Amino acid sequence: xxxxxxxxxxxxxxxxxxxxxxxxxxxxxxxxxxxxxxxxxxxxxxxxxxxxxxxxxxxxxxxxxxxxxxxxxxxxxxxxxxxxxxxxxxxxxxxxxxxxxxxxxxxxxxxxxx
Amino acid sequence: xxxxxxxxxxxxxxxxxxxxxxxxxxxxxxxxxxxxxxxxxxxxxxxxxxxxxxxxxxxxxxxxxxxxxxxxxxxxxxxxxxxxxxxxxxxxxxxxxxxxxxxxxxxxxxxxxx
Numbered sequence: 001x002x003x004x005x006x007x008x009x010x011x012x013x014x015x016x017x018x019x020x021x022x023x024x025x026x027x028x029x030x031x032x033x034x035x036x037x038x039x040x041x042x043x044x045x046x047x048x049x050x051x052x053x054x055x056x057x058x059x060x061x062x063x064x065x066x067x068x069x070x071x072x073x074x075x076x077x078x079x080x081x082x083x084x085x086x087x088x089x090x091x092x093x094x095x096x097x098x099x100x101x102x103x104x105x106x107x108x109x110x111x112x113x114x
Numbered sequence: 115x116x117x118x119x120x121x122x123x124x125x126x127x128x129x130x131x132x133x134x135x136x137x138x139x140x141x142x143x144x145x146x147x148x149x150x151x152x153x154x155x156x157x158x159x160x161x162x163x164x165x166x167x168x169x170x171x172x173x174x175x176x177x178x179x180x181x182x183x184x185x186x187x188x189x190x191x192x193x194x195x196x197x198x199x200x201x202x203x204x205x206x207x208x209x210x211x212x213x214x215x216x217x218x219x220x221x222x223x224x225x226x227x228x
Contacts, residue, residue: 033216042118042204042219088157101170102147102206102217104157 006089006105014113019076021108023089024069032065033090033102034074043088046074079112086110116141118207118220126226132193135223139186139207145169146188147217148180151202160203163188164210192225200227 007022025032031050035043049056049065049072056063062075076083086109090102119138127133139146148160159172163182180190186207192199202224206217 035219040202040222040224042221043206045216045218048216101159101162101172103159104149106156 006087006108008108009106010109010111012111012113013079015079015081017079017112019079019083019110019112021074021087021110023072023074023105025072025089025091025105026070027091029067029091031092032063032072033092034061034063034072035088035090035104037086037088037107039085046087076110079110081112081114084110084112118205118218120203120205120220120223122223123221124224124226126228127195128228129195129197131195132191133195133225134189134191135203135205135225137188137190137205137207137220139188139205140218143207143209143218144186145208145210146182146186147206147208148188148190149204149206150174151204151222152200157204160190195227197227199225201225 033048034046086107088107147162161171182188202222206219208217
């Protein structure tokens with residue numbers, strides 16, 4: 001079952017506008033990550049935020065984390081057509097034995113119109 | 115540093131056949147995870163290998179199996195293919211350091227079962 005649920009499922013904006021995507025999850029986490037996927041290709045890691053962090057920036061990306069609400073948001077400022085992609089949040093599930101397992105949401109499909 | 119590579123990139127198979135997909139992780143990465151991505155189910159975790167041992171397994175039938183070699187390269191095998199196995203299969207590698215679960219994805223293998 002999916003741990004994270006992104007909202008909205010699809011988002012269409014004009015170049016230069018900001019895009020905000022939200023992610024909610026169900027269980028306690030160590031980290032939350034955001035990934036980008038261009039159509040039918042592999043995922044690219046964008047940013048990782050630890051459970052004891054509230055906000056993190058990377059270039060035009062800003063991620064917030066509210067562990068009390070079990071939610072995170074990804075803000076892309078001054079969007080460009082090249083930002084058109086699907087965005088996924090992923091929470092970690094560290095199992096016994098130290099195994100790493102990322103649990104992904106279903107993603108937000110962002111379209112940035114030129 | 116070369117990224118994660120997956121071969122083949124595209125594959126067409128017939129129901130009942132079997133298939134083997136290959137993944138070469140980033141040099142120095144010891145953990146390799148496999149995911150299946152479909153439009154309906156999204157990204158689902160298949161299994162993770164670390165030092166040639168399967169550390170974690172997702173909720174997939176026994177027809178899905180994998181292995182990891184001493185050089186960290188990994189293969190996954192699907193036997194008795196079903197139409198529903200058509201998907202993008204993604205491999206991801208990571209350093210597997212404690213508390214750091216950032217994963218680097220390959221471009222994927224697009225499997226079509228007819």
